[in-house]
Amino acid sequence: AHYNLGNVLREHKQLEKAVQCYQQAVQLNPEFAEAQSNLGTALKDLGRLNEAAICYQRATEINPSYLEARCNLGTAFRMLGRTNQALFCFQEAIKMQPQSLPNNIQFHLLLPIIPASSDDIASWRERYRCGIAALIKNESLELDDEQLSHHSFYLAYHNTSDRPIMEALCHFYRSRVPSLNFISPHLARWQAPASRRQRIKVGILSEFLCRHTIGKHYKGFIAHLDRSRYEVII
Numbered sequence: 001a002h003y004n005l006g007n008v009l010r011e012h013k014q015l016e017k018a019v020q021c022y023q024q025a026v027q028l029n030p031e032f033a034e035a036q037s038n039l040g041t042a043l044k045d046l047g048r049l050n051e052a053a054i055c056y057q058r059a060t061e062i063n064p065s066y067l068e069a070r071c072n073l074g075t076a077f078r079m080l081g082r083t084n085q086a087l088f089c090f091q092e093a094i095k096m097q098p099q100s101l102p103n104n105i106q107f108h109l110l111l112p113i114i115p116a117s118s119d120d121i122a123s124w125r126e127r128y129r130c131g132i133a134a135l136i137k138n139e140s141l142e143l144d145d146e147q148l149s150h151h152s153f154y155l156a157y158h159n160t161s162d163r164p165i166m167e168a169l170c171h172f173y174r175s176r177v178p179s180l181n182f183i184s185p186h187l188a189r190w191q192a193p194a195s196r197r198q199r200i201k202v203g204i205l206s207e208f209l210c211r212h213t214i215g216k217h218y219k220g221f222i223a224h225l226d227r228s229r230y231e232v233i234i
Contacts, residue, residue, distance in 0.1 A: 002028065003035045010042050018042045033062040037069040044076060052076050067096050074106060083112040099140045101176065108134055109151035109169075121158045125165070128155070132168045136175065199231040209234065 006021030022039035026032055040055030056073035059066055074089030090107035097103060108131025115121045152169060155162045174180050193200045204222060208214035225232050 003032065003038070006035070006038060006042070010038065010045075015042050015046050019046070031062050033059045033066050033069065036062065037066065037072060040069075040072060040076070044072075044079075049076055049080050053080065065096065067093060070096065071103060071106065078110060081113045083110065086110060101135070101138065101140070104135060104138060105151065108132070111151070111154040113154060115158075121160075125155070125158065125160070129165060129168070132165070132172055136168075136172050199227075199229060201231045201233065203233045205234075 002021045002025040006018045006025065009015075009018035009021060019039065019042045022035050022042060025035040026039060029035070036055050036059035040052040040059065043049075043055060044052035053073060053076040056069050056076055059069035060073060063069070070089055070093045074086045074093065077083070077086035077089060087107065087110055090103060090110065093103040094100070094107055109128060111124055111128065112120075115124055152162070152166065155165060202225065204218075206214060209218070222232065222234070
């Protein structure tokens with residue numbers, strides 16, 4: 001009952017109360033692997049990553065074949081910057097379920113938050129390129145758009161051209177998620193705004209435009225777009 005109540009509270013984003021319920025559940029039954037794992041997830045959502053990793057680790061010790069807990073532990077290690085430990089977790093997850101494309105993505109497209117050196121950057125980027133190639137060859141499963149997640153974020157900090165890698169990544173995702181290739185029928189009749197003497201519409205959407213570095217970085221860019229050429233919608 002404590003475990004189920006924790007699940008309901010977590011779904012309703014009442015994370016502190018969910019943590020209390022899961023803690024009560026594991027206190028009553030320390031061998032309850034699912035409660036340990038869900039406690040870890042609630043703690044992760046609260047930003048308490050070290051505590052979350054401990055819970056996931058405990059869940060995998062109780063049940064070594066608990067795939068979800070293994071993947072969650074890998075994710076926690078990745079977020080903590082403990083890259084080698086994350087790699088090990090995802091490698092173990094692949095051993096448990098070799099045909100799981102999401103687990104293969106986690107393993108092959110893992111990047112450290114802060115590489116150790118320029119040589120380290122080059123090494124990780126080469127691993128990333130080889131990982132995309134390996135994923136393209138693995139045609140066993142398709143992803144759905146619920147499983148899509150970004151694994152390219154840290155490439156932008158490497159101070160080198162990302163276009164070839166991003167094009168390869170685009171090709172991989174388009175080959176696995178057919179819905180990404182949808183083209184709206186009205187685009188067949190599309191004409192460039194300039195040919196119709198209209199301004200180009202630019203839409204900018206972000207939850208980080210206010211009181212955030214993203215807003216500060218892009219405020220000038222947005223303000224100085226030529227309004228005679230662009231219709232800007234925020």
